[in-house]
Amino acid sequence: MQTFDVLVIGSGGAGMRAALEAGARGGLSVGLMTKMFPTRSATGMAQGGINGVLGNADPTDTVDKHIFDTVKGSDYLGDQDAIAFFCGQAAAAIREIDYYGVPFSRDAKGQIAQRNFGGQSAPRTCFSADKTGHVILHTMYEQCLKHGVKMLTDRQLLDLAVDGDGLCGVVALDIRTGTVVPVKAKAVVVATGGAGRMYWSRTTNPFTSTADGMAACFRASIPLKDPEMVQFHPTGLAGTGILMSEASRAEGGYLYNNAGERFMARYAPEKMELATRDLVSQAIETEIREGRGFGEGMNAYVLLDLRHLGREKILERLPGIRDLAITFEQVDPIEAPIPIRPSCHYTMGGVDVTNFRTGGTALAGLFAAGEAACVSIHGANRLGGNSLADIMVFGKCAGVGAADYAQAQSREAGDGALMAKTAEWEARLAAAMARGGGPAVASIRDRLAEAMWNKVGIFRRGAEMEEAAAIVDGLAAEYERCAVGDDSRVFNTALVNYVELGNLLAMAKAAVLGAINRTESRGCHLREDYPARDDVNFLKHTLVTLAGAQYELSYRPVVVTEHQPAERRY
């Protein structure tokens, strides 16, 4: 049986940052498990930048300002002790990855260049043109190669294995051989990314953002925190939902409706296009609803205009954006405005982290980081540029936490729970592959996305979400008899999609449950039937826990230190 001191699952920025931290320590065996080749991860799609108070563009910027912007941006649902810790570490994390080789755009002094981003009071977003996530991801991969991290590629996480004494490791599908394999580990870091594919056809996320780690932890009775908090990015391409970076607004892009009006003046008169993502997304959808968009129904959109920035600035600062618009929307932003519409972008909720300094969870030895985790620093709305900072800061914390834990842990877990889980999954996957007939995986997946977008999307109502809950339950029942359609043991991607859909269904059910019961509007969670924020009753995190087959709901107060909740204006 493969055995590691530290096993990291997920090869995005958080996972690789954790793995190289544990690997660099020396003396520990570190494995990095991922369902594709490591550099295919969602981190590589982050375009705009990474936040930290370096003071390069604005010497008056302070960590306190970063803290306040993040607290306010979260609509006061972020834990302020964790946010203070995070903002305090971000600058050091950025300097460190500069040293590791991340190629940053530079200012006249040779320092890392910084620009404005949504919801910020100073230009503190460091960037590498508009491919910041890509270069961070590749640099982390390079560092993992340097530190001899053992890569377990083409392995789909299935479940954690836990016995009476605690965490034993995980079981995974070895996609190459079609066999279920146990992997023993003293410490496990879950860094498997988000759940954006709940909204399959309208998301900026890769096909792989399927809540694998969230669902595995959930099945092991770790709570999901704030699963209803889903960020919709304002500027997805109209036709495909592909991301147009927030840098496009940060560099000065305008949003227009069909009357040629810069409509953000109505919603955020001071910040205009640079208001937070929740507010800009809600503004765009309101324009469309009230007949001021272009096109109709699912094909409606508004325009993002970059033309006034000029050819040179677009080519220098936003070359990737331009390429994407030309390729996927047949529009050159130098010549014409880009049709855009909000698109599901980020899962603020996730695996309940109870110790932000280590990424630790309620289960000893289990750590979580990145989009899979909920610390929570993003609360009800994440600021652009805070997710790359999140994965660098908390990825490192989880690497340290897991390495410390593994070093202190002398107990070697038994094989019992691992072998039992392996047998359980082997039987389940064999049965699924053998099944003929039944609904197709893609059909269930598409109906899930439709229900989530229409009923648990940007605008939410109790009655519609009750309908969505019933639909999700119905789809979960269909899932039990669905057809994989391929019984090969060799690289069976249909089988992988089957496993992923199970994870999405579990996460969706938790998200709908959390959303129905949060009878207020906060950040991205906009209840038309409860339009006001309710700090008296809802200044608290949702926790959804699996007890038997039941999804149980509980709450935990938000940590408020310096900043009392106040009205949020931009």
Place this chain on the structure above:
Amino acid sequence: MEQVVYRIRRFDGEKEFWQEYSFAHEPNKTVLWGLLKIKETADPSLAFVAACRSAVCGACAVRVNGEAVLACETPLDALLGRFGATLVLEPLGNFPVIRDLVVDWEPKAVRLAEAKPWLMPRDEFSAEAGCRQTQAEFKKINAQTNCILCGSCASECNKLSTGDDDFYEPFVYTKAGKFVADSRDGAAAEHLRPVLARGLWKCVHCQECVTKCPKRVAPAEDIAALRRESIRQGLTDNPGARHALAFAGDITNSGRLNETTMAVKTDGLLKSATRLPFALRLLRRGKLNPFHFPAPVEGIDGVRAIVKAAKEAKE
């Protein structure tokens, strides 16, 4: 055109076979859209990988009609316009195939690691304070950082097609070149030595890697830059560098090549001697005259001025 046909080279882990899939054409779609259509409506057993669908993750590179492309960003209509209704899809070349269009990256990662593709920062920098770099210096590595490890360059590399014992995948040279060109890196030789030991001077200049790269990276140019840097660093004890230097010397001296001395200068007397049979055959046919020492061409001063200007431009 109402129907599109994908003729796909499939492999189930043991045997290879061809299969055709036909589906209704829709305008403004991509190659990946067609693959997803097949998988979701006709045959779930067709294996391929894709993730970002926006040309940044590199997962979905495949060969279409003999050329590597990213399936996600390649417009179907343009291909159909050029090739007609039937497209031939195959896995990337020069990769082991796992199943259908899925190739094995694990051996490639091992080879990539040999080039030590990580920053070895100069002593003046630290993890605590970070580094300094001008925007102009950043721009020198900006093109190479676009590499998404999709494998398109390796798929079409003519040198790699003849075997990978004495040559790396072009992206390996690009990665090494990125660190050699990075002003923050203080150990260029560390990145140069591994690529010198495997193939740096063996690129056949076919430019397939340049024309096939979907991200406008130019591995062949990185190879040329690495060669120049290796000579600048005095790493000239190899046939490639000796050949290049002999070439440059001949041109400077006389404006033309001396074929007889070229072999000796490149390979040394001993190794050149093993080519004697070949030289004798050339002699017999009147293609080689060992007693011919070419006089400088007319206008040699102009040639020398060009060589001088080129040297200065590089420095």
